[in-house]
Amino acid sequence: MKQTYFTAGPAEMYPTFERHLQEAVAQQLGSISHRSQKFRDIYKFTVEQLRTLMNIPDSHGIFFAGSASEVWERILLNCVEHESFHLVNGSFSTKFYEYAVSLRKFAHSYEKPFGEGFDYGEIQVPEYAEVICVTQNETSSGVQMREPDIHKLKRSNLKKLIAVDIVSSAPYPDLDFDVVDTAFFSVQKSFGLPAGLGVWIANDRCLTKAERLQKYEDSTIGAHHNLPALWKNFKNYETPATPNVLGIYLLGKIAEDLNTIGIETVRKQTEEKHKVLSKYLENSQVFSHAVAEERHRSRTVVVANTTKPSAEVIAAIKKANMVIGSGYGPAKDTQIRIANFPAVSLEQVEALIQEMKKLEG
Numbered sequence: 001m002k003q004t005y006f007t008a009g010p011a012e013m014y015p016t017f018e019r020h021l022q023e024a025v026a027q028q029l030g031s032i033s034h035r036s037q038k039f040r041d042i043y044k045f046t047v048e049q050l051r052t053l054m055n056i057p058d059s060h061g062i063f064f065a066g067s068a069s070e071v072w073e074r075i076l077l078n079c080v081e082h083e084s085f086h087l088v089n090g091s092f093s094t095k096f097y098e099y100a101v102s103l104r105k106f107a108h109s110y111e112k113p114f115g116e117g118f119d120y121g122e123i124q125v126p127e128y129a130e131v132i133c134v135t136q137n138e139t140s141s142g143v144q145m146r147e148p149d150i151h152k153l154k155r156s157n158l159k160k161l162i163a164v165d166i167v168s169s170a171p172y173p174d175l176d177f178d179v180v181d182t183a184f185f186s187v188q189k190s191f192g193l194p195a196g197l198g199v200w201i202a203n204d205r206c207l208t209k210a211e212r213l214q215k216y217e218d219s220t221i222g223a224h225h226n227l228p229a230l231w232k233n234f235k236n237y238e239t240p241a242t243p244n245v246l247g248i249y250l251l252g253k254i255a256e257d258l259n260t261i262g263i264e265t266v267r268k269q270t271e272e273k274h275k276v277l278s279k280y281l282e283n284s285q286v287f288s289h290a291v292a293e294e295r296h297r298s299r300t301v302v303v304a305n306t307t308k309p310s311a312e313v314i315a316a317i318k319k320a321n322m323v324i325g326s327g328y329g330p331a332k333d334t335q336i337r338i339a340n341f342p343a344v345s346l347e348q349v350e351a352l353i354q355e356m357k358k359l360e361g
């Protein structure tokens with residue numbers, strides 16, 4: 001029996017995934033050379049669709065990695081000589097910070113408890129931090145940082161670079177890439193594709209920094225997928241290593257489908273579904289919002305406290321062929337997570353709520 005996945009990644013496949021996959025097989029994309037015109041056309045198409053969808057200007061290159069967590073390392077190696085600064089409020093932002101420590105950077109952090117979010121006004125950026133690392137959508141706790149706060153943070157620190165993790169929200173956030181230097185996501189979250197492709201968006205300021213660091217004899221920007229190499233290849237719509245051609249093709253097609261709907265409509269649909277879920281949580285006897293502040297509630301990953309053990313809830317929902325996630329880490333038993341990605345419709349969200357209601361009283 002077919003399941004509907006409300007998990008936060010891997011997640012429900014986008015409805016057109018299967019059709020595009022069949023087309024990719026028909027076109028024998030598994031066999032084409034990544035130095036062929038056919039591949040360059042695919043890379044270019046995906047870039048064009050993402051530029052339209054996410055309003056990414058030509059100042060930014062779009063590169064491919066194995067996953068988003070690879071991009072954490074790329075940003076830290078290529079854009080940080082000594083010091084990074086991290087907003088930390090959950091498992092993923094913690095890992096970004098820990099990557100910096102592992103790479104022997106002097107990593108500063110401003111931490112908030114699990115379930116709490118950041119507002120611009122309270123953030124003090126250390127003077128010598130070179131990159132401000134922000135997790136726009138903290139998937140573990142369901143906390144978002146609103147775009148205007150991110151933009152203000154950068155505008156008041158113009159000499160620093162800002163890196164934004166939009167792994168489990170893209171393309172929903174309306175980021176202004178005139179101020180955001182670099183951002184990244186993985187395709188197995190909101191784009192509804194199988195895992196195995198990370199997307200790195202970075203501007204010429206990141207490149208300039210990487211080129212400067214590359215000349216230093218006592219440090220390294222890494223050998224694999226460093227930004228100067230990615231950028232040099234990108235100019236011809238090529239990649240330094242043999243890439244995930246299938247993933248890049250599918251991402252371009254899904255982005256095209258989302259562009260056909262229109263990003264404004266995609267955002268409205270996301271908000272509509274979020275509202276329905278929120279309203280249910282507000283009135284439920286079993287479930288309640290895990291994130292207290294409405295403005296900090298993620299629009300794409302809804303996290304709820306549950307009075308019944310999460311395993312019991314998940315099992316009951318599973319009987320109706322729907323899959324939801326447990327809480328993350330220490331919240332595993334006491335919370336559930338529900339992804340609100342474009343691949344699930346309002347009707348599917350309503351069907352999920354009907355099942356959750358059966359657990360009441």
Ligand SMILES: *Cc1c(COP(=O)(O)O)cnc(C)c1O
Pocket residue numbers: 009067068069070092135137138139165166167168186198
């Ligand atoms: C999933 C996730 C990552 C890591 O992505 P991978 O594709 O597993 O490398 C990073 N940040 C956030 C916010 C995520 O949700």
